[in-house]
Amino acid sequence: MSFPDDRRTVPLTQSGGRPAARLAGALTALLLMLAAPFIAPANAASIQVTDVLGRTVTLPGPAQRVVLAQARHFQVLSLLTPDPAAILAGWSDExxxxxxxxxxxxxxxxxxxxxxxxxxxxxADSFSVESALGLRPDLVVMTASFAGLKAGQAADESPLIRRFESAQVPVIVIDFFIHPLDNTIPSLRALGKAIGHETQAEDFIRFYKQHMQAIAQRLADLPEGRHPPVFVHAHAGSTDCCNSPGVGTFNEMVRYAGGRNIGADVLRSATGKLNFEYINASAPQVYVATGTGSRAAKGLAIGAGVDENEARASLQRLIDSNRLGALPAVRSGNSHGVWHAFNDSPLHVVFIEALARWIHPDRFQDIQPADTLRDINARFLAVPLQGTYLVNLRPQP
Structure with missing residues (x-):
């Protein structure tokens, strides 16, 4: 870094200089040191990233101060870098x-x-652009829906994105929720490249593709009509019965695993509510309750630090309190609880393996989703998922 000729400093090692000059030199050095983490090196090559909207976003170097518009994506960062906290400048409270x-x-x-x-x-309506800009981020990460964009809209139609871009702060748009099967790999690739961990991203992408392709191959010859009805009870117990995914989100995962999501037959939004009569009439062969563990007293006890027996007991309690005991899936024991955050994360590969095993046990008896999660913990996650993230109503080998 150079200075104008009239801004000279005295080296700290030089003796005999005037105290004022030595003090000025010390202050200059200190300011440079403090500013260093926020300034890309002069010789750093710029990075071009393509996000899920097809936008080419240019960064002067690997992002070191990232704002997550939705904090749930911290666990995506945890897949891509061994120290996600070090690059996190700000996030939501969720x-x-x-x-x-x-x-x-x-x-x-x-x-x-x-x-x-x-x-x-x-x-999104609680998100403060001013507060985010005050953190001097070099990257903001958000989803299209958070940005206020509907299907087919361009990024420049989002006031949120425009405000960051006018302040010369790059924004990349990712998606693991609306179209998870199409957008997971591009989202991982974009985020990994943006933070300078492209190799780690590609390693996980190879792992992800290997497991997803194995599922697809086993279902390639599945006859028409062999897609059993599945009821995904979203945020079970936290709301009145019964929230369900509609299109996108869990629906794509159920379909990929060879099932039919009963919510998609009547809901045209990403999520919605099914009435008790419709659920019973649909006679689901597989029941899946979801939760995050944050409302374990009323909802599903699941996630970090939860014992399997505790999770199973909460699943039974939910079935009983929502009068779902007559469902074919419950009578046969084909009922399960899962961590809800699988639906907005590349970790949905674990859930899809579990779904495939529950929906088509004859084809997936040897698949162990718990082993897949253990591999992810050991090989990728900076914060391993330790607890119960999948539970069966009836213990299985």
Whole structure:
């Protein structure tokens, strides 16, 4: 870094200089040192990233101060870098509130997370652009829906994205929720490249593709009509019976695993509500309750630090309290509980393996989703998922 000729400093090692000059030199050096983490090196090559909207986003170098518009995506960062807390400049509060057990687990691994500034809640209307800009981010990560974009809209139609871009702060758009099967790999690739961990991203992508392709191959000859009805009871117990995925989200996962999501037959949005009569008339062969563990007293006890027996007992309690005991899936024992955050994360590969085993046990008896999760913990996650993330109503070998 160069200075104008009239801004000379005295080297700190030089003796005999004037005290004022030595002080000025010391202050200059200190300011440069403090500013260093926020300034890309002069010789750093710029990075071009293609996000899920097809936008080419240019960064001057690997992002070192990232704002997550939705804090749930911290666990995606955890897949891609061994120290996700080090690059986190700001986030929403939803990881602390909606995913409290897993936040506590992350906090034990990275205590600095307790001091990460909060720039909004889980909804876009609470997000403060001013607060985010005040953190001097070099990257903001958000989804299209968070940005206020509907299908087919361009990024420049989002006031949120425009405000960051006018401040010369790059924004990349990712998606693991609306179209998870199409957008997971591009999202991982974009985020990994943006933070300078492209190799780690490609390693996980290879792992992901290997497991997803194995599922597809086993179902390639599945006859028409062999897609049993599946009821995914979203946020079970936290709301009146019964929330369900519609199109996108869990629906794509159920279909990929060879099932038919009964919610998609009547819901045209990403999520919605099914009435008791419709659920019973649909006679689901597989029942799946979801939860985050944050409301274990009423909902499903699942996630970090949860014992399998505790999770199973909460699943039975939910079935009983929602009068679902007459469902074919419950009578046969083909009922299960899962961690809800599988639906907005590349970790859905674990859930899809589990779904395939539950829906088509004859084809997937040898597949062990728990082993897949153990591999991910060992090979990728900076904050391993330790607890119960999948549970069966009846214990299985």
């Amino acid at each position: 990881f602390k509130t909606s995913f409290a057990p897993d936040y506590q687990a992350a906090l034990q691994r990275f205590p600095s997370l307790s001091t990460v500034p909060v720039v909004g809640r889980h909804a």
